[in-house]
Amino acid sequence: MLNVAKLREDFPVLKNNPNLAYLDNAASTLKPTCVINEVDDYYNKLGVNVHRGVYQLSYLATDAYEEARNKVANFINADFEEIVFTRGASSALNLVALSYGMTHLKPGDEVITTELEHHSSCMPWLNVCKKVGATLKYVPLDEEGRITVEAFKSVLTNNTKVVAITYVSNVMGYITPIEEIIKLAHSVGAIVSLDGAQAVPHMDVDVKKLDCDFLSFSGHKLCGPTGIGALYGKKELLATMPPVEFGGDMADDVNLFEMTYKDAPYRFETGTPIIAEAIGLGKACEYIKSIGLKNIAEYEYFLKQKAIEGLKKIPNIVIYNETAETGIIAFNVKDVHPHDAASVFDNNDVCIRAGHHCAQLIIKWLKTFGTLRASFYFYNTLEDVEKFVESVKEAQEFFGSL
Numbered sequence: 001m002l003n004v005a006k007l008r009e010d011f012p013v014l015k016n017n018p019n020l021a022y023l024d025n026a027a028s029t030l031k032p033t034c035v036i037n038e039v040d041d042y043y044n045k046l047g048v049n050v051h052r053g054v055y056q057l058s059y060l061a062t063d064a065y066e067e068a069r070n071k072v073a074n075f076i077n078a079d080f081e082e083i084v085f086t087r088g089a090s091s092a093l094n095l096v097a098l099s100y101g102m103t104h105l106k107p108g109d110e111v112i113t114t115e116l117e118h119h120s121s122c123m124p125w126l127n128v129c130k131k132v133g134a135t136l137k138y139v140p141l142d143e144e145g146r147i148t149v150e151a152f153k154s155v156l157t158n159n160t161k162v163v164a165i166t167y168v169s170n171v172m173g174y175i176t177p178i179e180e181i182i183k184l185a186h187s188v189g190a191i192v193s194l195d196g197a198q199a200v201p202h203m204d205v206d207v208k209k210l211d212c213d214f215l216s217f218s219g220h221k222l223c224g225p226t227g228i229g230a231l232y233g234k235k236e237l238l239a240t241m242p243p244v245e246f247g248g249d250m251a252d253d254v255n256l257f258e259m260t261y262k263d264a265p266y267r268f269e270t271g272t273p274i275i276a277e278a279i280g281l282g283k284a285c286e287y288i289k290s291i292g293l294k295n296i297a298e299y300e301y302f303l304k305q306k307a308i309e310g311l312k313k314i315p316n317i318v319i320y321n322e323t324a325e326t327g328i329i330a331f332n333v334k335d336v337h338p339h340d341a342a343s344v345f346d347n348n349d350v351c352i353r354a355g356h357h358c359a360q361l362i363i364k365w366l367k368t369f370g371t372l373r374a375s376f377y378f379y380n381t382l383e384d385v386e387k388f389v390e391s392v393k394e395a396q397e398f399f400g401s402l
Contacts, residue, residue: 007379008381010033011030011033012031012036014030021351023376024375025327025380026328027353028226029201029377030379031224031225035223035225035280049272050062051273064279068282071285072285081238083230084268085265085269087227088219088228089221092229092231093195096214100193100214105129107132107133108133108134110136111137112137112160113164116166118170119358121166121195145172145320145362147174147176148177149181163191163192163193165181169328171328171330171357173324174321182210193216194216197218201217202300203293204294216229228277228281238268250267250269291378300378301327303384307376310388331392332368336399338371338372341372348394353372354373356370
């Protein structure tokens with residue numbers, strides 16, 4: 001069992017805001033002191049560029065940066081050269097679409113995605129399909145809003161070339177049956193681009209076991225810095241992909257009318273890298289690993305179930321994902337706009353999310369104008385749950401009396 005009280009001591013935001021119930025972890029997580037110190041140490045002790053400097057500080061900075069890549073690779077069981085540092089999951093997902101998609105798709109090819117996707121997972125492929133003349137298809141969701149293997153089979157054809165799909169929905173919290181879907185996609189020669197932003201911080205993800213072709217995730221959702229993420233790509237696929245940005249250290253040989261690029265991952269890391277943030281991400285991976293992802297997943301689910309129990313005792317509360325396997329709750333106060341309801345939570349120092357969560361397709365599928373979303377992490381407590389449930393009750397009573 002997690003020693004939550006001890007873990008909470010690692011987070012300065014919780015120390016500085018003792019009454020805070022932070023339940024917006026699906027948007028961004030808090031940062032532990034060890035990650036903050038790791039970033040500070042780079043600026044305080046090194047602070048120089050990597051790769052090109054012919055002096056000791058640059059060598060040390062390069063070692064720290066590349067060791068961070070190694071830590072991230074180990075975190076998801078990838079090889080060193082299969083990790084590309086990006087600005088975040090959105091940047092990584094776009095990189096796959098703009099590089100692989102634009103060069104490998106042609107008219108008549110099909111791309112499969114779903115209505116559960118974050119905009120960063122589906123919009124890049126909508127853009128690519130329009131440009132190259134490929135067809136975009138959507139997996140029908142079941143009555144709960146889930147992706148099922150049978151529904152996936154119904155849209156899979158020999159023309160399917162790409163499957164762009166979420167591992168865990170950022171709105172509904174459902175876990176996609178991804179291993180079976182990847183096997184089916186590969187059986188027709190398609191590649192799978194997996195949005196792992198809501199999976200990698202919360203559960204064991206092994207890219208070799210999954211056999212996914214690409215996996216994208218963000219640092220700030222797993223206790224790392226903002227502005228950094230990673231793309232995992234199978235080395236044989238990365239080798240076929242051209243860069244989408246040019247200049248700086250990604251160049252190999254540049255002539256007047258011809259140019260060549262470095263091998264992956266460096267061909268995709270244009271200009272000065274995101275050095276401090278990458279080093280911080282490496283530390284965050286170590287920190288999360290030390291806690292144990294199995295422990296994290298079990299504890300989040302426990303808190304979510306306790307919160308659901310409380311919500312079900314309050315009248316006029318609509319819960320959209322009661323059976324979700326993760327720590328995300330999507331709900332509304334009946335007939336109340338989520339932004340209005342959210343004001344009550346803010347007054348009580350309870351941080352939740354309100355709106356469409358950059359996932360308008362599933363919000364429209366739910367036939368609502370947005371939802372409230374609470375999302376738990378390992379530093380949350382039963383007291384946070386109680387405060388959250390009381391705030392829901394207060395919101396329902398206040399707006400119900402109008």
